[in-house]
Amino acid sequence: MNMMGKEYKYINAEYIGRVLDFAEKLNNGKPTTAVDRFSYRAFAYAVQLYGYNGFPQVVPDQKFDAVPSTTLYRGVKDTEHNANLLCDYDYHYGFGTWGDGIYSITERPIAFHYTKKSPLSAENTESEEELNQRIMTFKVDPRTKFVNLNKIFQQVRLAGPARLLCLPEVRELFKFSHTLSKERENLLNQLLTSNISLAALFIGYEGLKYFGDADEETDVLLNRGKMIVSESEFRRVCALSRKYKDGTIDFAQKYANPEVEFLNE
Secondary structure (H helix, E strand, O other), X not given: OXXXXXXXXXOOHHHHHHHHHHHHHHOOXXXXXXXXXXXXXXXXXXXXXXXXXXXXXXXXXXXXXXXXXXXXEEEOOOHHHHHHHHHOOOOOOEEEOOEEEEEEEOOHHHHHHOOOOOOOOOOOOOOHHHHHOOXXXXXXXXXXXXXXXHHHHHHOOOOHHHHHHHOHHHHHHHHHHOOOOHHXXXXXXXXXXXXXXXXXXHOOOOEEEEXXXXXXXXXXXOOHHHEEEEHHHHHHHHHOOOOOOXXXXXXXXXXOOHHHHHHHO
């Protein structure tokens, strides 16, 4: 794409500039020691700017079964969090080891672990049925662009988001940073090195994948509009919610992302 008089294959220089404008206003252009919270807010702004905050797709159960992608499980400590993710324009992103975004995993027992309010306590008073209700099942559009973190780990042994530096897209991003003023270049570098999800979003990725020792797959989805949920699961999650218990399929379909047309092919 041609942005700001430069040829960039992977990045949108205009949008990155707007994220920098937002970040400057957050901290009045001054350095911050609260890097994680600072970069998280910049990431949340970028998600909206890039249009990654679309509503999940709600499809008939038989079409959900036909989606050619892996079933994922999201365990939360409060069912309200899953309903919020399905129904609300403003929703909560996970904040964790593998970046910011919508966390899920291919192994249901691991997702179950995250439903416990005191996972290390042997005195959990919550029933197994109650905990299972906090697990949401969904899939991701198979055309979603993920970056495989394992491959990055194998290519370069660095700490944190710096692992993304081996990608040509990131090298282009840092090349762009050299066209900025020194202050804005430092700000961009701070954001990139403190938030792997923001770096991935800037170079065109919609999610991050990590494969554990037992081949379990952890997904950190950046683009909510790529989620695909069955009608029955949507109704179940809404029925458990205090705020969204009257949620309907019509509500979800009103905001449906048309990119899931492949289900009708």
